Amino acid sequence: xSTSSNAPYHHGNLRQALLEAALIILERDGEAGLGxxxxxxAVGVSAAAPYRHFDSRAALLEALAVTGxxxxxxxxxxxxxxxxxDLMAAMGKTYVLFALDNANLFRLxxxxxxxxxxxPGLRMAADAAFDTLRHISGGDAKTGRIAALAAWARVHGxxxxxxxxxxxxxxxxxxxxxxAEIVEHL
Numbered sequence: 001x002s003t004s005s006n007a008p009y010h011h012g013n014l015r016q017a018l019l020e021a022a023l024i025i026l027e028r029d030g031e032a033g034l035g036x037x038x039x040x041x042a043v044g045v046s047a048a049a050p051y052r053h054f055d056s057r058a059a060l061l062e063a064l065a066v067t068g069x070x071x072x073x074x075x076x077x078x079x080x081x082x083x084x085x086d087l088m089a090a091m092g093k094t095y096v097l098f099a100l101d102n103a104n105l106f107r108l109x110x111x112x113x114x115x116x117x118x119x120p121g122l123r124m125a126a127d128a129a130f131d132t133l134r135h136i137s138g139g140d141a142k143t144g145r146i147a148a149l150a151a152w153a154r155v156h157g158x159x160x161x162x163x164x165x166x167x168x169x170x171x172x173x174x175x176x177x178x179x180a181e182i183v184e185h186l
Contacts (some may be wrong), residue, residue, distance in 0.1 A: 069125035098158035
C-alpha cells in the first residue's frame, strides 16, 4: 500500500506504508525532518507502531537507504542493453538523474553516517548497485572493478556537483542534455 504523509494508514503492510511515508518526508524535509513519532503521526498509527518494524531512527534510515539502493539498481538494470560505450554513458546518465530526482535519498544512501560494515542488508543492497556497473565494465575481477570504480567516481562527482549547485544550469539549458554530453566525455 502506498501512502502519502497526509493519508492515514488503515490496513495492509505497515512496514511498507512507513517506508513510503518516510521517503516522502525525507524528500520534502531532509533527513533532519524524519523522526519515528512524526512518521507514526503522518501514517496515522500510534507512536509505538513504527518501533515494531524499526527499533530506532538509525534502523529506519538504514531501511530507507536499502530501499534507495534497490530502486537505484532497478533503474540501472532497466537500461536497454546496447554496445558497452553507449551502455556506460546510459548508466552514467541514469545515475546522475536518479541523484537529481531523489536528492535527499541519494545523499542518505551515501551518507558517512550509514557505515555499511556491520549492516549486511545495506552492504548487500549497495553491492548489488555497484555490481550492475561492474558487470558492464568488463575485464577480469580486478580490471573490471577498477573500471567500475573509475566510472562510479566520475558520475558520483558529477551528481554531487550538480546537487550542490557547483555546476550552474544556465537559463534555457536542458539539464538532461547537459548531463548526457558530460557523461559521454567521461
